[in-house]
């Protein structure tokens with residue numbers, strides 16, 4: 001697909017370790033179009049994080065070609081093409097929530113007025129309007145993760161990369177954040193790359209689900225979601241949802257048998 005936001009062609013990555021080479025990614029081919037929500041799912045060690053880090057220019061493939069917005073990932077990183085959300089919220093405890101969200105804006109040299117406006121707007125966007133002056137420890141785990149999403153959105157990059165952002169949260173909070181994330185995605189039109197271990201989370205959120213398997217890390221299935229854009233939580237009881245979840249599970253199982 002020309003004009004893809006992310007384009008991967010035969011991407012390979014082998015880590016050299018003291019225990020010998022680790023083939024983390026093998027022959028990865030994938031295009032991610034503008035505005036897609038693409039989830040990566042697979043067992044531990046299948047290379048999900050590694051692939052996300054390659055897109056972010058934080059790891060360099062040892063083979064193949066990878067472009068982000070038509071540039072090398074490293075150029076895209078320097079052009080601030082993406083915001084990145086980690087599994088742990090990673091907020092600085094000595095900064096307020098507003099101060100944390102402001103940090104990338106300070107580093108990028110936005111004016112004081114622009115910083116203030118963007119902090120206010122992005123905190124509103126993640127429903128943390130009244131919490132700018134609070135410290136991270138004063139917020140629940142789910143609220144901290146929303147603040148870390150606000151930090152990744154504050155400079156309005158078109159791409160949002162999320163590495164198991166809700167993995168450490170309980171089921172109910174996770175459900176709510178999933179709903180909020182879908183709403184945010186619909187309102188902002190970002191292109192999202194999302195790593196998860198959870199089949200329901202992947203199926204609920206994604207326009208496409210990329211199933212991966214380990215040793216070597218590779219793509220075993222890519223599933224186009226038939227679900228409508230509008231997704232209330234109880235869509236998880238629908239036949240379409242259960243069918244997609246079933247196909248993901250089959251993909252995971254097939255990858256396992258291949259090992």
Ligand SMILES: Nc1ncnc2c1ncn2[C@@H]1O[C@H](COP(=O)(O)OP(=O)(O)OP(=O)(O)O)[C@@H](O)[C@H]1O
Nearest residue numbers: 015017022024043044045046047048049050051217
């Ligand atoms: N910097 C590194 N040096 C050496 N090996 C690495 C490095 N980073 C990752 N690996 C190895 O590459 C493989 C893929 O790791 P990766 O973290 O991408 O998997 P993952 O699918 O994200 O797993 P998890 O779900 O546990 O986070 C694993 O075998 C891992 O041990």
